[in-house]
Amino acid sequence: MEKVYHLVSEEEAGIRIDKLITTLDEEWSRTQVQEWIKQENVLVNGNKVKANYKCEPNDKIVINVPEPVPLNIEPEEMDLDIVYEDRDVIVVNKPRGMVVHPAPGHTSGTLVNGLMAHCQDLSGINGVMRPGIVHRIDKDTSGLLMVAKNDLAHEALVEQLVKKTVTRRYEAIVHGNIPHDFGTIDAPIGRDKTDRQKMAVVENGKHAVTHFKVIERFNDYTHVECQLETGRTHQIRVHMKYIGHPLAGDPKYGPRKTLDIEGQALHAGVLGFHHPRTKEYLEFNRPAPEDFCRLLDFLHKRK
Known part of the structure; x- marks a missing residue:
């Protein structure tokens, strides 16, 4: 169980604790945080509180973040538009309307489900929910994504994103x-x-x-x-x-x-990066989908 510590600033005083905690990590939902508070995984100055507690300056918040519940993510056969693939990397053209990776309550029909059926060797750095996923695009955005097939590739591609050398x-x-x-x-x-x-x-x-x-x-x-x-x-x-x-x-x-x-x-429409193994610069293009062109x-x- 991961511990997260936060000291309430003057600007944050008066904000409900459940609302404040969601600002600390963009992947934490308010419903999720409220459940942690009920389970006494959130302490303020060593004491349990309710979700509507109004924070005060210099409050010391300790959050015991529970381990994510492992979900059984099933491979699903899909007609994926694979633009490029080798032993390290897949580049896929995601259609509009498809979610990239599973989440609690949404465990099927995602790009990850399709990729798991397409190949068994995806990197494990992001865990069971997001194998191979280096970056995301929104459900209703179409276009190119790079996917890592092993941890070496994953780390190299993430480093390029951090250094801002990926073309998007x-x-x-x-x-x-x-x-x-x-x-x-x-x-x-x-x-x-x-x-x-x-x-x-x-x-x-x-x-x-x-x-x-x-x-x-x-x-x-x-x-x-x-x-x-x-x-x-x-x-x-x-x-x-x-x-x-x-x-x-x-x-x-x-x-x-x-x-x-x-x-x-x-x-x-355009995605470019240096191959994690050969270091060669690769760039891929895919035209906008039919509904975009129709507009x-x-x-x-x-x-």
Whole structure:
């Protein structure tokens, strides 16, 4: 059982303990934290508390994080779009609507289920829930992902992500007419303080940088290419909303009145990295899916 320690700051005073703890790790849900509190896995100044306890300055919080309950993740035969594969790495083109890895309550139909049926040798660094997964893209974002087949490859690919040497370029359709041909958004991202299910640009968030360039303008929409320098949760979606141009179809960060597409119009079309064993630079391209292209055709005809 992992122990996590936190000293409450002046700025955090008055926040409910269950809410505060979810800000310490983006993968901890409020429901999960409330259960830990009930099980007395959370102590404040050595004492058990209730979930609605309001934190005070200099409170010493100790969280005993339970070991994750192992789930039986079953291989499932799927028609995966494997772009590249060797003994170390798989590059797969994930369709829109597919979740990358299992989670409690959602253990089937994910990319990991399909990969486990495709090959037995995935790296174990991320454990039973996320074997081989080096980075993620959202359920309703399509495009290229690299997957590690062994721990050597996994560590090498993660190191490249940390050093920002991986090429990740996305196509997106956003609301509004972006006046600048090129731009860089350098704004920190963290949990939205008013809605824990969302991310937002926040003062004490994690460093996040997105570069963009305009491909084509369509009056009230713009077709853009975005290149990630960092890889924060929902980064492109949050950054484009931040500059007043949310993604078309985005149910979480965009307006209700939008283009007819299931989920955000975002496609990870270009992925490049150095091979973990040979060190050769590899770059892969996949065109945007049919529904994305259909929107572009509609905007062209309307233009």
